[in-house]
Amino acid sequence: MRAVTLLVVLCLGLGACSGEPSARVVDDAALADLTESHDWLAFGRTYHEQRHSPLTQINDSTVSSLGVAWYMDLPNDRTLYGTPLVVDGVMYFEGSYNVLRAVDAATGKLLWEFDPEVTKHAGNRLRVMWDASRGVAFWKGKVYVATVDGRLIAVDAGTGTEIWSTMTVDPALPLYITGAPKVFRGLVVIGNGGTEDGPIRGYLDAYDAETGERVWRWYTVPGNPADGFENDAMKMAAATWTGEWWRFGGGGTVWHAITYDPDFDQLIFGTGNGAPWNRKIRSPGGGDNLFLCSVVALDATTGEYRWHYQTVPGETWDYNSNMDIVLADLTIEGRPVKAALHAPKNGFFYVLNRENGKLLSAEPFVEVTWATGIDSTGRPIEVAGARYEDGDAVVSPSALGGHSWHAMSYNPGTGLVYIPAMEFAGGYSDKTVDIENWESPNWRFDAGVDPLTTDVPPEAGTSSLKAWDPVAQRVVWEAPKPGLWNAGTLTTAGNLVFQGQGNGRLVAHRATDGEVLWSFNLGLGISAPPITYSVEDRQYVAILVGWGGAGAAMLGSLSAQDGWAYRAQMRRLVTFALDGAVELPAQAPPGFPKPLVSKDFRVDATLVTEGQESYVRLCWRCHGPAGVSGGTAPDLRASPILLSKEAYLDVVLRGSRQDKGMPGFPNLDEAGALAVQHYVRSLIPKVGQGN
Numbered sequence: 065m066r067a068v069t070l071l072v073v074l075c076l077g078l079g080a081c082s083g084e085p086s087a088r089v090v091d092d093a094a095l096a097d098l099t100e101s102h103d104w105l106a107f108g109r110t111y112h113e114q115r116h117s118p119l120t121q122i123n124d125s126t127v128s129s130l131g132v133a134w135y136m137d138l139p140n141d142r143t144l145y146g147t148p149l150v151v152d153g154v155m156y157f158e159g160s161y162n163v164l165r166a167v168d169a170a171t172g173k174l175l176w177e178f179d180p181e182v183t184k185h186a187g188n189r190l191r192v193m194w195d196a197s198r199g200v201a202f203w204k205g206k207v208y209v210a211t212v213d214g215r216l217i218a219v220d221a222g223t224g225t226e227i228w229s230t231m232t233v234d235p236a237l238p239l240y241i242t243g244a245p246k247v248f249r250g251l252v253v254i255g256n257g258g259t260e261d262g263p264i265r266g267y268l269d270a271y272d273a274e275t276g277e278r279v280w281r282w283y284t285v286p287g288n289p290a291d292g293f294e295n296d297a298m299k300m301a302a303a304t305w306t307g308e309w310w311r312f313g314g315g316g317t318v319w320h321a322i323t324y325d326p327d328f329d330q331l332i333f334g335t336g337n338g339a340p341w342n343r344k345i346r347s348p349g350g351g352d353n354l355f356l357c358s359v360v361a362l363d364a365t366t367g368e369y370r371w372h373y374q375t376v377p378g379e380t381w382d383y384n385s386n387m388d389i390v391l392a393d394l395t396i397e398g399r400p401v402k403a404a405l406h407a408p409k410n411g412f413f414y415v416l417n418r419e420n421g422k423l424l425s426a427e428p429f430v431e432v433t434w435a436t437g438i439d440s441t442g443r444p445i446e447v448a449g450a451r452y453e454d455g456d457a458v459v460s461p462s463a464l465g466g467h468s469w470h471a472m473s474y475n476p477g478t479g480l481v482y483i484p485a486m487e488f489a490g491g492y493s494d495k496t497v498d499i500e501n502w503e504s505p506n507w508r509f510d511a512g513v514d515p516l517t518t519d520v521p522p523e524a525g526t527s528s529l530k531a532w533d534p535v536a537q538r539v540v541w542e543a544p545k546p547g548l549w550n551a552g553t554l555t556t557a558g559n560l561v562f563q564g565q566g567n568g569r570l571v572a573h574r575a576t577d578g579e580v581l582w583s584f585n586l587g588l589g590i591s592a593p594p595i596t597y598s599v600e601d602r603q604y605v606a607i608l609v610g611w612g613g614a615g616a617a618m619l620g621s622l623s624a625q626d627g628w629a630y631r632a633q634m635r636r637l638v639t640f641a642l643d644g645a646v647e648l649p650a651q652a653p654p655g656f657p658k659p660l661v662s663k664d665f666r667v668d669a670t671l672v673t674e675g676q677e678s679y680v681r682l683c684w685r686c687h688g689p690a691g692v693s694g695g696t697a698p699d700l701r702a703s704p705i706l707l708s709k710e711a712y713l714d715v716v717l718r719g720s721r722q723d724k725g726m727p728g729f730p731n732l733d734e735a736g737a738l739a740v741q742h743y744v745r746s747l748i749p750k751v752g753q754g755n
């Protein structure tokens with residue numbers, strides 16, 4: 065072992081080993097080691113998902129001299145919200161469309177690039193999810209990439225060549241992957257997302273890390289009882305559903321949090337919302353609907369059920385529990401507890417005993433109006449009317465959550481959890497929904513609730529960074545943040561918390577009291593969490609800069625407020641170190657697309673209603689509500705393509721921009737496509753209105 069380590073040091077010193085397989089063995093022992101400080105081996109650094117580093121060179125006294133050490137421009141990328149890994153001085157990171165790159169972590173020199181050609185493989189499935197990924201996994205010389213289109217691929221870490229590739233989803237279903245795979249004990253585990261676009265039944269898969277063969281699958285919700293249950297857990301779950309839920313899939317996808325718990329050799333993961341969101345449709349006689357919106361533990365080897373805790377019984381708000389699950393050793397009432405920490409969309413912060421899944425405490429960390437608290441049995445005390453029983457309701461948090469997938473971090477030194485928190489109320493209504501006759505959508509967004517048809521004003525939501533004491537269950541300090549959609553956090557033994565903001569600034573706070581000690585303007589909204597590592601005794605902080613995710617796309621003017629217009633600003637990987645003196649090229653200034661005025665285009669008002677109906681089902685998710693783009697995709701009001709019938713039909717019906725990420729919509733006919741065109745043109749005030 066010592067000889068191997070020396071060889072690596074020699075290689076790095078001479079710069080001669082580029083392209084050689086990484087010599088450090090990344091295995092269970094390495095991934096469970098909280099004390100090793102040089103590398104960032106896994107999504108949350110180690111199995112514990114704490115995003116805490118023991119490194120102290122950059123600390124609350126020195127951080128003021130932090131500057132750019134190196135950067136890499138990524139001109140072909142768009143959304144970037146992934147966590148890079150660092151193994152033996154080599155950084156592995158995913159850009160848009162799962163393009164994987166290996167770079168020298170001290171210099172930024174590109175070693176290799178692996179392109180899984182997602183736009184070719186995904187085809188029309190780009191309609192349900194676009195281009196982004198939260199990260200990769202590393203195990204014994206292989207990097208594991210889970211593609212948007214549903215493949216799990218093992219790549220040789222030394223050469224960037226594909227070793228095996230396995231399809232993990234049925235391509236006939238609108239499933240996609242944005243989450244990072246998890247590796248432990250020779251298994252690679254991955255789930256998927258897609259509950260808003262079809263009859264989806266959630267599951268989690270484990271594959272052999274060496275061969276890519278599936279070892280087990282665990283469904284999160286029961287199927288049709290007539291087909292028999294896969295296991296006792298599904299039988300237990302079926303008793304909590306009513307009606308013919310299996311016709312709608314049920315939902316419960318595992319699209320993000322998957323944590324391996326080495327202390328109990330178990331997998332702890334969070335499950336998603338119902339398909340559809342509206343329980344009146346999917347389970348009309350009520351019921352808790354296990355295992356939706358739950359934290360579930362499985363035996364890591366066999367995939368057998370151990371325990372669960374459901375955060376939202378009978379979920380009906382898209383309050384999924386897919387947010388990160390952090391392992392921490394706490395002392396509660398004088399006793400040591402192996403805890404799991406979880407701050408899901410529903411606004412409560414949960415502390416679970418992960419030995420048995422028992423709830424230890426739960427308190428709201430943002431404004432919560434759907435429930436007044438959690439009772440002594442662990443159930444939420446719901447507020448009458450919140451479940452839009454009478455047709456509509458406005459509740460907090462919104463479907464975007466009090467906390468989304470933006471990572472929280474835990475610092476064992478301060479005992480605090482650093483949560484990117486959001487205050488944003490959501491309106492729910494099913495007044496126009498035909499509850500009795502609703503059918504699952506087929507590749508179109510439909511959650512069984514009325515769709516968003518209007519723009520969202522910038523002041524509709526606010527945000528903060530909260531330092532939360534998980535033992536006392538209270539805020540210790542809170543730093544107000546700009547906008548709504550700010551990125552995940554990193555904390556270090558240097559008494560620091562780093563967070564990238566939607567307004568383009570990377571900020572370092574003092575971990576104990578939140579004081580801002582340093583900040584840097586990167587000129588583009590940040591949606592990725594930073595990491596830290598060291599090479600040859602120099603500590604670095606690295607971050608991907610590329611605005612993206614639901615909050616950057618789906619909320620119109622709230623998403624667009626900082627002016628990160630589509631492709632206007634350069635996407636980058638930027639790495640900082642003390643006394644770093646590299647100058648970043650200037651970014652394009654914030655800008656706001658101007659709707660194109662045309663005297664020649666005449667809106668046919670008879671098409672607008674139909675066009676809006678298709679727009680909210682097919683276009684909104686990327687192009688924004690009421691045509692107001694948040695920067696994730698082009699603002700269609702400003703697109704010249706919509707002024708040319710032929711060019712427009714070429715893109716929308718025939719998919720001529722598929723390679724740029726814009727899928728074709730073959731389920732629209734020409735008349736349907738033109739209705740969308742006229743709807744978008746109708747959004748431009750006082751122009752193009754025809755006669």
Ligand code: CA
Pocket residue numbers: 259260336337382384
């Ligand atoms: Ca959802």
